[in-house]
Amino acid sequence: MTQHYVRSATGVLKQVLLCPPTHLDLNPINKIAEDWLDQGQAIDLEKCAAEHQQLISIYESNGVKVELLEATKALDSQVFARDFGFNLKEGYVLGRFKEKVRQEESQKYAAKMRELGVPVIATCEEGVVEGGDFWQLDDKTLAIGVLQRSDEVGIENIRAQLAPLGYRVLSVESKPEYLHLDMIFNIIGEKTAVTYYEGLPTAFQEYLDNAGYDLIKIEEAGVFKHFCNLQALGNKKVISLATNIKVNQALRDRGFTVFELNSTEILKTGGGPHCMTFPVKRT
Numbered sequence: 001m002t003q004h005y006v007r008s009a010t011g012v013l014k015q016v017l018l019c020p021p022t023h024l025d026l027n028p029i030n031k032i033a034e035d036w037l038d039q040g041q042a043i044d045l046e047k048c049a050a051e052h053q054q055l056i057s058i059y060e061s062n063g064v065k066v067e068l069l070e071a072t073k074a075l076d077s078q079v080f081a082r083d084f085g086f087n088l089k090e091g092y093v094l095g096r097f098k099e100k101v102r103q104e105e106s107q108k109y110a111a112k113m114r115e116l117g118v119p120v121i122a123t124c125e126e127g128v129v130e131g132g133d134f135w136q137l138d139d140k141t142l143a144i145g146v147l148q149r150s151d152e153v154g155i156e157n158i159r160a161q162l163a164p165l166g167y168r169v170l171s172v173e174s175k176p177e178y179l180h181l182d183m184i185f186n187i188i189g190e191k192t193a194v195t196y197y198e199g200l201p202t203a204f205q206e207y208l209d210n211a212g213y214d215l216i217k218i219e220e221a222g223v224f225k226h227f228c229n230l231q232a233l234g235n236k237k238v239i240s241l242a243t244n245i246k247v248n249q250a251l252r253d254r255g256f257t258v259f260e261l262n263s264t265e266i267l268k269t270g271g272g273p274h275c276m277t278f279p280v281k282r283t
């Protein structure tokens, strides 16, 4: 039987790769972290560790196997496991980080993926592509955001490598200050997404409307509070921030079970639960 890794954005999540926030630090490489640094903030690593532990507990209590990458000292954004690439049913795509401070993460995560036995099916060799920009829209349609971290050269490079497998890759352009596509758009269930709709380009808005998506819309200020940065567990279960009150209610109204993560400290560095999670297996 052929082994399948991640078949869709919304199937049942079975296994994830995370990295503890042991060496997390504020680094002015995104707007959120810059704003906190401007206010003279520092990071409380004990709080970060507790928040990450809660994330692990939510996964484990939902039957999701958690794999941990050991944190490397010089890598202050490594907790955001999402960003080194993305996983498909055939294996994973190794992206290419834009920021120099994150580039060494690639080899650490690639080594862990080898250990987990997940094959690499494409590697970004020119331009840049980060996993936070990636979404699988359907069996053969993928989207990659062009905001601050991925560019058209990188997307074209990946597009050419995935075409033989039958995938088409859409580019979704938005403002660099939103950082990654997963900060303004997040698929949380079958044809259901949370989004800052006005931040999406018209062509992608039309794509979602024509495909019949039920969209839970947030305001622009919510982007920087990680209100779009949820993590779907499958079966109408989702991890969201405890502070994401309106979205959580909208989800419950639609029959979703919401697991609330009490995170505020890790968020200061610019990422939420979706950014912290690399799906290894999803049915």
Ligand SMILES: NC(=[NH2+])NCCC[C@H](N)C(=O)O
Pocket: 029, 030, 033, 077, 080, 082, 083, 102, 131, 132, 133, 179, 180, 182, 183, 269, 270, 271, 272, 274, 275
């Ligand atoms: N998928 C995401 N949105 N990741 C957020 C990454 C945040 C990280 N500090 C960076 O700027 O690179």
